[in-house]
Amino acid sequence: MTRQELIETIRRKQSFLCVGLDTDLKKMPQHLLGDDDAIFNFNKAIIDATLPYTVAYKPNLAFYEAAGINGLVQLKKTMDYLHSLDDKVFTIADAKRGDIGNTSQQYAKAFLDPDGDFNFDSLTVAPYMGEDSVTPFTVYEGKWVILLALTSNKGAFDFQFIESQGEGKKLFQKVLEKSQQWGNKDNMMYVVGATKADMLTDIRTIAPDSFLLVPGVGAQGGSLEEVCKYGMTKECGLLVNSSRGIIYASNGEDFAERAAAEARKLQQQMAEELKKVM
Amino acid sequence: MTRQELIETIRRKQSFLCVGLDTDLKKMPQHLLGDDDAIFNFNKAIIDATLPYTVAYKPNLAFYEAAGINGLVQLKKTMDYLHSLDDKVFTIADAKRGDIGNTSQQYAKAFLDPDGDFNFDSLTVAPYMGEDSVTPFTVYEGKWVILLALTSNKGAFDFQFIESQGEGKKLFQKVLEKSQQWGNKDNMMYVVGATKADMLTDIRTIAPDSFLLVPGVGAQGGSLEEVCKYGMTKECGLLVNSSRGIIYASNGEDFAERAAAEARKLQQQMAEELKKVM
Numbered sequence: 001m002t003r004q005e006l007i008e009t010i011r012r013k014q015s016f017l018c019v020g021l022d023t024d025l026k027k028m029p030q031h032l033l034g035d036d037d038a039i040f041n042f043n044k045a046i047i048d049a050t051l052p053y054t055v056a057y058k059p060n061l062a063f064y065e066a067a068g069i070n071g072l073v074q075l076k077k078t079m080d081y082l083h084s085l086d087d088k089v090f091t092i093a094d095a096k097r098g099d100i101g102n103t104s105q106q107y108a109k110a111f112l113d114p115d116g117d118f119n120f121d122s123l124t125v126a127p128y129m130g131e132d133s134v135t136p137f138t139v140y141e142g143k144w145v146i147l148l149a150l151t152s153n154k155g156a157f158d159f160q161f162i163e164s165q166g167e168g169k170k171l172f173q174k175v176l177e178k179s180q181q182w183g184n185k186d187n188m189m190y191v192v193g194a195t196k197a198d199m200l201t202d203i204r205t206i207a208p209d210s211f212l213l214v215p216g217v218g219a220q221g222g223s224l225e226e227v228c229k230y231g232m233t234k235e236c237g238l239l240v241n242s243s244r245g246i247i248y249a250s251n252g253e254d255f256a257e258r259a260a261a262e263a264r265k266l267q268q269q270m271a272e273e274l275k276k277v278m
Numbered sequence: 279m280t281r282q283e284l285i286e287t288i289r290r291k292q293s294f295l296c297v298g299l300d301t302d303l304k305k306m307p308q309h310l311l312g313d314d315d316a317i318f319n320f321n322k323a324i325i326d327a328t329l330p331y332t333v334a335y336k337p338n339l340a341f342y343e344a345a346g347i348n349g350l351v352q353l354k355k356t357m358d359y360l361h362s363l364d365d366k367v368f369t370i371a372d373a374k375r376g377d378i379g380n381t382s383q384q385y386a387k388a389f390l391d392p393d394g395d396f397n398f399d400s401l402t403v404a405p406y407m408g409e410d411s412v413t414p415f416t417v418y419e420g421k422w423v424i425l426l427a428l429t430s431n432k433g434a435f436d437f438q439f440i441e442s443q444g445e446g447k448k449l450f451q452k453v454l455e456k457s458q459q460w461g462n463k464d465n466m467m468y469v470v471g472a473t474k475a476d477m478l479t480d481i482r483t484i485a486p487d488s489f490l491l492v493p494g495v496g497a498q499g500g501s502l503e504e505v506c507k508y509g510m511t512k513e514c515g516l517l518v519n520s521s522r523g524i525i526y527a528s529n530g531e532d533f534a535e536r537a538a539a540e541a542r543k544l545q546q547q548m549a550e551e552l553k554k555v556m
Binding site: 022024060061062063065066068069071072073076085094096097098099102103104106107109110111116117126127128129130131133134148151152154155156157158159160163164165166168171174175211236243258 | 300302338340342343344347348349350351353363372374375376377378379380381382384385387388389395404405406407408409410411412426429430431432433434435436437438440442443444446449452453456529
């Protein structure tokens with residue numbers, strides 16, 4: 001999905017909501033268990049219920065890998081289902097990959113190749129290994145690399161805020177700056193945690209037009225209002241993710257209905273925010 | 279495999295060779311193609327040929343994922359085969375994972391859980407997201423996290439050498455220092471590229487007893503002699519990886535024989551180095 005198509009989807013749905021599919025057999029409604037396709041069945045129900053309010057879905061690879069080979073089969077079924085919808089959405093493989101050039105090429109093939117098993121629109125990538133670990137993800141037309149800049153977790157403070165000698169620039173700022181030369185606003189986004197919303201003004205001076213994928217609203221405590229105040233652009237420029245707050249809103253028979261209600265609540269707040277800019 | 283078992287294996291085989299299974303359908307001998315099990319058949323032939331000279335095998339996840347779901351089935355078959363051997367070897371999932379705590383827990387389950395599909399001894403992890411992204415990998419008994427410190431690629435210079443304000447410590451040094459509190463020499467190793475062997479003296483002052491996984495000898499140009507000179511400890515403390523130099527020594531019918539010859543050549547150099555310390 002191109003940048004223009006993404007912006008049009010946001011405008012049409014009045015939403016920049018990304019639903020995180022962190023699908024965990026232990027947390028899903030127990031009446032779905034006992035079927036090899038439990039993960040897919042859960043995802044399908046969540047997608048059907050939340051689709052009117054959602055522009056992006058983000059399966060978290062760890063949860064599928066933890067379910068073994070069948071977990072990956074469930075992911076493929078989920079992706080096939082998303083691709084079959086008339087209402088096209090943006091898809092994110094939340095995989096945090098990144099390795100030397102020839103290996104990143106293989107990861108790009110695994111997740112972004114239109115002829116591959118998954119055919120995602122984008123993939124999250126960790127920047128530690130630098131340029132040749134990132135650029136292989138920028139070569140597929142209409143596909144995206146989403147680079148970790150400032151993450152939402154406590155461990156973000158361990159290295160991401162280290163200031164560079166002389167310049168006084170934080171590591172995440174260096175990542176944002178350097179990577180601007182590796183891609184552009186049409187093929188590169190950044191992960192910026194909602195729990196670090198006060199950093200968004202600063203991030204927007206380095207990456208004024210880039211889309212930001214913002215996790216951490218909801219279960220992790222970030223505020224949607226603050227994220228929009230400091231991070232929104234005239235083209236929106238944000239995909240705000242909620243995972244647990246939506247998909248585990250209930251673990252009873254009403255789980256899909258409750259997920260829809262949570263997604264709708266966020267979408268309505270988002271519509272208000274969008275009115276201010278586009 | 280515990281530290282003591284690993285050291286005993288190194289002593290017994292007079293080798294600290296890790297063979298990287300970067301198995302690529304495009305590079306493997308063409309007479310193996312046309313079978314769904316081509317990847318496993320190739321791996322099995324390489325393992326059988328190189329086992330006398332090898333203490334560790336390191337499948338590179340990217341190559342299996344690039345082959346889709348069947349690629350993961352091939353990885354499972356490879357792991358099942360390694361587990362079935364009387365001659366026990368150390369296994370490394372070269373996966374470069376790492377995410378917020380609840381997600382890293384799932385990656386740990388996927389790769390290290392004895393009841394999972396793969397049951398690796400260890401997993402490579404990227405440090406960008408800090409403590410809570412790393413510690414979930416240290417909880418399985420006798421299993422290891424192998425943290426990226428200083429990588430072998432060109433992109434390593436983008437961020438890993440950034441010096442911290444005031445302290446003048448490089449990012450990879452900070453990673454080594456901080457992570458000493460997250461694990462210990464019995465459950466944490468570090469990746470240090472052979473192409474940066476001159477940094478090993480410095481690394482040994484921070485992590486004197488930790489095992490180091492050293493890629494970059496061979497195709498990437500690193501020197502085994504230099505790695506040993508600056509990085510070897512009295513318990514060896516090194517796993518030196520070669521991937522392409524061994525597994526693609528030939529792509530003809532003699533591929534396994536040639537792989538064995540390359541592995542043996544490295545093992546003999548390693549035996550000489552080991553004589554100096556243990």
